[in-house]
Amino acid sequence: MAYPLSATKLQTYRQCPQAYYFKHERRLTVPSAFGSPTFGKAIHRALAQIYQDWSYADPLPPLQWFADCWQQHISELKESQIHEGWQALETYYHQYVAPQPMLRKPVGIEGKIQASFQVSNIEFALSGRYDRLDWLDDGLELIDYKTSKTVKPPEAIDVQLGLYYLALEQTYHHALKRLSLLYLRSNQCISYEVTPDHLEQIKDLIGDLALKLRSDQDWHPQEGSQCDRCGYRQYCSAQTPNPEPLPQTAKPPQKVQLALPFL
Incomplete structure (x- = not known):
């Protein structure tokens, strides 16, 4: 079975191998600091519908099309959120849609991307998500709202970017040329x-991780700004003089299946 990886997991490993070990190898949980992102979900779903359901028979959708799509995703929002969300979508329309000669149909909308990668006889399954994927003249552009x-x-x-x-x-046999982050509330x-x-x-990052998975090397802590908000401080020798032992709820480390070549 392939070892699953994502950009978030790889970033955790790059910041601190020990935090990665606690979270993904021993599967210790920490309380989440985030509430339900209802507002963000509503805007993402409206934009997905705008591009997904437009017929593309006409060059450009009218602003009313944006309003109609937005109205279908506001049932769980407060009045102030409805107003702020519509302001963001209206600004987006005038900035990125109205000036264009036509609305280009995306390659993909709210899609998954997957790939496989083998290092040191370990098969990795890479995965991620995107909001929108567009064609450029010489490759692909990934849009993240x-x-x-x-x-x-x-x-x-x-x-x-690397993942x-x-x-x-x-997946597409074309290179990713650009990643664009669209901040809808500030129109940037x-x-x-x-x-x-x-x-x-x-x-290189995956290769280093593969060596640790194969040889069971120590997952040393790496101190940095992330330590202030780390949920594993009580188990970390770099942050606590007498770290606590891992709780009984900690799972045994995952056993990595090697992909041995046929001779």
């Missing part, structure tokens, strides 16, 4: 050009 109030690129951006580069190339777009270096970085 953001509904946070602050414009803050994710810490895992380099990991995401998506690898997965999309396997941050784009990253993707290079083969990102692919090499992700291969």
Whole structure:
């Protein structure tokens, strides 16, 4: 069975191998700091419907089409959220849709990307999700909608670029050229050009993880800014003079199945 990986898991490993070990190998849980993201889900679903259900018989949808789609996803929102969401969608329409000669049909909408990768006889199953995938003249552009109030690129951006580069190339046989983060509340777009270096970085990161999985090396803690919000501080020798033993609820480490070649 392939060992599952995602951009989030790889970023956790890059920040601190020990935190990765606690969370994904011993499967210790920590309380979540986030509530139900109802507002974000509503905007994502409306944008998905806007692109998914448009007939593309006419070059551009009218603003009313955006309003109709939005109305179908507001039942769980407060009045203030409905107003703020519509403002974001209306701004998006005037910024990214109305100036274009036609609405281009995406390659994919709210899709999954998957790829396989083998290192040290360990088969990895890479996975991720995207909001929208567009064709460019020389490759692909991945669009990620953001509904946070602050414009803050994710810490895992380099990991995401490399992972998506690898997965999309396997799936579509075209290289990922650009990742664009659209911050809908502030009407800002941050784009990253993707290079083969990102692919090499992700291969090196997975290769290092494979060595630890194969040899059961110590998963040493790596101190950094992430320590302040880490939920495993009581078990960490770098943060606690007398760390607690792992609780009885900790699962045994996963056994990695080696993909042995046929001779």
